[in-house]
Each structure stands twice: as C-alpha cells, then as structure tokens.
Amino acid sequence: MSGLRERKKRLTYEAISEAAIALFLEKGFDRVSVAEVAAAADVSKPTLFRYFPAKEDLVLHRFADHQDEAARVVRARPAHTGPLDALHRHFLDGLARRDPVTGLSDEPSVLAFHRLLYGTPSLVARLYAYQGTSERVLAEALGEVFGGEAVGPAADGVVAGGVAARLAAGQIVAVLRILAEENWRRISAGETAGAVEPDAMAAADLAFRQLGEGLRLRA
Incomplete structure (x- = not known):
C-alpha cells in the first residue's frame, strides 16, 4: 500500500x-x-x-533527481576506478545520449525549457541552490571514499580530508555546470547537437584532465 x-x-x-x-x-x-x-x-x-x-521549484523539480547524481556515480563506480574517472565517463555517456542535463540537446521541448530557465533570474538563482546541494552530497561521497586521507594538494602541505573533499566537490560541480552552460549557449545560438558534440566531448576531456592534474582522485 x-x-x-x-x-x-x-x-x-x-x-x-x-x-x-x-x-x-x-x-x-x-x-x-x-x-x-x-x-x-x-x-x-x-x-x-x-x-x-x-x-521556482515547480520548474526545477526536473533537476531534483540529479542533485545527488554525482555522488551516486562515485559510490557506484566499478572497482579500481577513481571517482574522477567515473564522473568523466558518466558525463561523456550523458553527452552521447543527449541528456538535457549536459546541455547537449536540441529537442524543441528541451530548448524551450532551457530558455525559460536561463532567461529567468530567479530560476537561475534557485538552480545554483540545487547545485549547492549537489556539491554537499558529492563532498560526503568523496569523504566516504577517502576517509581521513588527503584528496588534494595544499600550499603548506596537506589539506585535511574533509576540507579537501569539499574543495574537490566544489570544483567538480562547477566544471559540470560550465560544460553544460557552454553546450547550451552554442545550441541556443542555432547550432545542432550533432555539430556541437565533438567540441563538447573535447571540452569534457580537457576539463577532467585539468581536474585530474590538480586533484588526486585517480585510482
């Protein structure tokens, strides 16, 4: 029941x-x-x-199920796969299937929804709050993976695991947002998803490579 x-x-x-x-x-x-x-x-x-x-939640409920997506990917990753590698693969898979969350979708209904979202300041502000939740739960997942170990470099030695997990989560969520916004920007300007896809894949590879060089999240 x-x-x-x-x-x-x-x-x-x-x-x-x-x-x-x-x-x-x-x-x-x-x-x-x-x-x-x-x-x-x-x-x-x-x-x-x-x-x-x-x-605003009437619109953004479509993002509600994605708030813990990055954390779920980290927790469900295959053995001997680092969190960053798992997140990278997940984002590439999303691009390949034109997941609207990646910004790489030129479906008319998705375009209309994104115009509504990004064209309304209060919705954009609320979206950032949703992303704040994503950052928090991802930091928790990274903390579970690494425990008290350091997961990032620091100017004066080693950052404590909890702080480093939060820093890592913030950077990852920001990268995912920027990649999606760039894809949306080009599609909203008239390009097709197919035309944008090669550059979107390359941008994702670049972004995660940069994260990997700065964050010790490789397996």
Whole structure:
C-alpha cells in the first residue's frame, strides 16, 4: 500500500509541475501566479505548497533527481576506478545520449525549457541552490571514499580530508555546470547537437584532465 501511495504522490508531483511549466512557457514565469498553477493542476494552493515549497521549484523539480547524481556515480563506480574517472565517463555517456542535463540537446521541448530557465533570474538563482546541494552530497561521497586521507594538494602541505573533499566537490560541480552552460549557449545560438558534440566531448576531456592534474582522485 505504501508503494501505491508513493506512486500516486509522485504522479501528483509531476502533474503539478508539468501544468506549471506549460503555463510558464505560454505566459512567462513572472506572469503566472501560484493560484493559476493550482487551478490548472486541479489542486489547492496548500496542496501545491506541500509538494513545492517555492514557485521556482515547480520548474526545477526536473533537476531534483540529479542533485545527488554525482555522488551516486562515485559510490557506484566499478572497482579500481577513481571517482574522477567515473564522473568523466558518466558525463561523456550523458553527452552521447543527449541528456538535457549536459546541455547537449536540441529537442524543441528541451530548448524551450532551457530558455525559460536561463532567461529567468530567479530560476537561475534557485538552480545554483540545487547545485549547492549537489556539491554537499558529492563532498560526503568523496569523504566516504577517502576517509581521513588527503584528496588534494595544499600550499603548506596537506589539506585535511574533509576540507579537501569539499574543495574537490566544489570544483567538480562547477566544471559540470560550465560544460553544460557552454553546450547550451552554442545550441541556443542555432547550432545542432550533432555539430556541437565533438567540441563538447573535447571540452569534457580537457576539463577532467585539468581536474585530474590538480586533484588526486585517480585510482
């Protein structure tokens, strides 16, 4: 029974968000009230806020499942594979399958969603908060992997494992964001995903190579 309840809650969650995004795409994020979204989704405002604490979350729920993605990749990586290598491969795989999170998607619905997201300052600000969560849980995963060992260089010797894990996570999350934003920037300017893909792959290789030279996360 609990499984059925969870499934119904998930369906309601997704239905509210999809109704909201449709309205935002039609009228603009700032021109749609929460009351309009609740009416379109056929729920009350209190119900809506139980699922989505802030208006911006109605859009960004699509990123919610990705907040712990990097941490999951680190924890599930194959034996004898370093965290950085696992994250690099995961991002390349995402590019290959045109995962919207990588920015390398020219599907019309994805383009419209990204224009809504990146064209609305409050959504961009909320997205950074989501990425802050990604950074925190990735740091926790890296801390589990390396324990008290140092995972990065320091000017005056060795950085303690916890601090180094946070520094590493911050750099990794920033790299993933920049790679995705660059792919989106080119596609939004009119290039196809196929045309951008070779450069996107090369940029990912460069980014992770630079991380590897500065962070001791290789197996």
